[in-house]
Structures are given as C-alpha cells and as structure tokens.
Amino acid sequence: MIVIGIETSCDDTSFAVVEDGYKIRANIISSQTIHSKYGGVVPELASREHIKNISYVFEKGMKAAKITLKDVDGIAVTNRPGLIVSLLVGLNFAKGLAYAGRIPLIGVNHTLGHIYSNHLSKSEPEFPYIGFILSGGHTILCKVHNYTTIEVIGTTRDDAIGEAFDKISKFMGFGYPGGPIIDKLSKSGNPNSIKFPRPRFKDKSLDFSYSGLKTAVLNYYRKNPDTSKADIAASFQKTAIDILIINLKRYLEKENVSRLSITGGVSANSYLRKTMTEFSKNNNIKLFIPSHELCTDNAAMIAGLGTRLLEEGKKDTLKLDAYSRGIK
Ligand code: KG4
Numbered sequence: 001m002i003v004i005g006i007e008t009s010c011d012d013t014s015f016a017v018v019e020d021g022y023k024i025r026a027n028i029i030s031s032q033t034i035h036s037k038y039g040g041v042v043p044e045l046a047s048r049e050h051i052k053n054i055s056y057v058f059e060k061g062m063k064a065a066k067i068t069l070k071d072v073d074g075i076a077v078t079n080r081p082g083l084i085v086s087l088l089v090g091l092n093f094a095k096g097l098a099y100a101g102r103i104p105l106i107g108v109n110h111t112l113g114h115i116y117s118n119h120l121s122k123s124e125p126e127f128p129y130i131g132f133i134l135s136g137g138h139t140i141l142c143k144v145h146n147y148t149t150i151e152v153i154g155t156t157r158d159d160a161i162g163e164a165f166d167k168i169s170k171f172m173g174f175g176y177p178g179g180p181i182i183d184k185l186s187k188s189g190n191p192n193s194i195k196f197p198r199p200r201f202k203d204k205s206l207d208f209s210y211s212g213l214k215t216a217v218l219n220y221y222r223k224n225p226d227t228s229k230a231d232i233a234a235s236f237q238k239t240a241i242d243i244l245i246i247n248l249k250r251y252l253e254k255e256n257v258s259r260l261s262i263t264g265g266v267s268a269n270s271y272l273r274k275t276m277t278e279f280s281k282n283n284n285i286k287l288f289i290p291s292h293e294l295c296t297d298n299a300a301m302i303a304g305l306g307t308r309l310l311e312e313g314k315k316d317t318l319k320l321d322a323y324s325r326g327i328k
C-alpha cells in the first residue's frame with residue numbers, strides 16, 4: 001500500500017511517500033529560514049512560504065519515489081494541531097490531489113504523527129510503551145496504547161521544552177529555531193557551571209514546567225553579561241533534560257518500564273540522546289529514538305500513521321477541516 005503524506009503544520013513544508021506504513025520511498029523537507037530574524041515563526045509568512053514550496057516538494061518526492069498519482073492508495077495530511085494558516089495550505093493541496101485522483105483522504109494528528117516516527121522501521125516498539133513527545137508545542141510523558149490512543153501521564157503547565165530553547169536563544173541574540181543553536185553552543189560550555197532551579201509542585205503530579213527555568217536563565221544572563229554564553233547554554237540544557245529524567249525516575253518508582261520512545265523536534269538534541277541512552281541502559285529499558293531527519297517535522301510520519309488509519313477503515317471527506325488544537 002502506498003500512502004503519500006503532506007505536512008505543513010508550522011514552518012516546514014514536507015511531502016513523503018511511504019510504502020506499507022514503514023518503508024520511506026521519499027521524504028522531502030523544505031525548512032523555512034525566513035523566521036530566523038524574527039526569533040520565532042510568523043504565521044502569515046509561514047503560510048506564504050508553504051504556498052511557494054508545496055508543489056516543489058510534491059513533484060520532487062513523486063519523482064524520487066518514481067510513482068504517479070495512479071499508484072497512490074491514500075493521501076494523509078496533517079489537519080491538527082498547528083498554525084491554522086499553515087495547516088490550510090497543506091490541507092487544500094491534499095484535497096486537490098484527492099479530488100483529482102479519486103483517492104481517499106485521511107486527516108492526521110501531528111502529535112500522534114511524531115509518536116509514529118519510531119514506527120517507521122521494522123524494529124518498532126511493541127505496544128504499550130512509555131513515550132516522551134518533546135517539541136516546540138508539547139512536553140508530554142505518556143503511555144502509548146496503540147497508534148491513536150495515548151494516556152497522558154504528565155504534560156507541561158506552561159512553556160514547552162522546545163519553546164524554552166527557542167526563547168533563550170532569541171534572548172541571547174541567536175536565531176530561530178533555538179534548539180540546534182543551543183545544542184551546538186553547549187558543546188563548548190560547562191553544564192555544571194550554573195545551578196538553575198528545577199520545578200517543584202505541591203501535588204504529586206508528573207507534570208512539567210519550563211517557564212521558571214526560562215526566566216531564571218534570562219535573569220542570570222541579564223545580571224551576568226560577562227559569563228560565557230556557552231556555559232549558560234550548557235547549564236540550561238542540562239537542567240532542561242534533568243527535568244525530564246526526574247519525572248521519568250518518579251514514574252519508574254511506581255511502574256515498570258521496559259520500552260521508552262522519545263519523539264519530537266527536541267529528541268534531536270545531542271545531550272538528550274546521550275543522557276537518555278545512558279539512563280535506559282542503566283535501567284534495562286529499550287530506547288527508541290528516531291534518526292535526526294525524523295525527529296523534527298516531516299511528512300513520512302504523517303504518511304505512516306495515515307496508512308494505519310486507512311487500514312482501520314478511517315477516511316475523511318473533502319469537508320475535512322483544520323484545527324489549531326488537540327493532541328488526540
Ligand atoms: O517537532 P518540531 O519540529 O515542531 C513542533 O511540532 O513544534 O519541534 C521543533 C522544536 C523547536 O522548538 C526546536 O528548537 C526544537 O524542536 N529542536 C531542538 C533541537 N532541534 C530542534 N531542541 C533542542 N535541541 C535540538 N538539537
């Protein structure tokens with residue numbers, strides 16, 4: 001079964017061709033650089049860039065996979081959550097293709113798509129398993145029961161982890177997205193040089209909070225302009241990842257975990273990958289983490305999950321709408 005995927009939920013225009021839900025025949029990603037100077041994604045600019053790029057990624061992907069619309073069994077498109085003006089570009093493009101080729105259309109949830117990125121391989125995690133979804137919009141620890149059912153164990157009460165990376169980068173005068181910049185800068189810094197606070201909740205919840213850490217880093221930077229930016233970045237990065245580990249350890253005190261999946265843009269972080277690999281090894285946990293290309297927004301994960309939905313008989317009509325919110 002061949003399903004094509006379209007992803008335009010934020011600032012990456014992506015098109016993919018996936019066979020049988022896991023074989024990636026093409027995964028084209030066009031990342032928008034225009035937002036760098038604004039320190040964050042400007043929705044109107046993002047949608048205009050998607051309009052410019054979408055036919056290009058489509059044609060390039062179809063050519064790379066050596067297929068035509070006649071070979072396509074389904075068209076999977078991200079229709080939630082995301083920036084409405086961005087989502088609508090991909091959704092309308094997908095509708096045009098579905099109408100022209102009389103091909104089933106499947107609306108896919110972007111967040112569940114991220115989880116699926118660890119299933120784009122034959123050595124996928126067996127359900128149920130514990131998953132972290134770490135991106136610019138989410139910090140979720142959850143139990144994944146199947147492709148579309150997740151049980152949230154903890155989520156952020158304020159900023160998402162990726163958002164904290166982006167805001168700190170912007171404040172220190174670097175560009176957007178901040179994650180890769182802070183990651184690189186941290187390599188020359190000392191992660192133990194500055195002690196930043198970890199959130200403490202009065203209740204026993206396994207929720208996260210990144211706004212206190214972000215403010216502490218910004219205040220420190222303001223008050224200590226001569227401190228090395230690399231030390232600040234590395235100390236922030238370590239604390240941000242420690243916060244994840246603290247909650248994971250607390251969960252492990254109550255429940256057995258043998259499989260852990262980490263997905264979303266922040267899972268590309270080199271310090272996180274190293275720390276989580278060590279942690280999993282020491283705790284006898286099998287760790288699943290996607291390749292760099294599949295960590296950040298991509299259409300292969302959308303096409304893959306779309307295949308599973310189609311197999312379950314789930315299809316949408318040309319009335320399919322876009323929604324800015326919703327993790328399910
Ligand atoms: O999943 P994603 O591409 O888009 C959303 O669904 O939000 O995640 C984007 C987020 C951004 O906040 C970006 O700064 C962060 O992922 N990110 C990273 C790294 N690469 C991307 N954060 C930390 N380290 C990285 N290497």
Ligand code: ZN
Nearest residue numbers: 135265296297
């Ligand atoms: Zn994403």
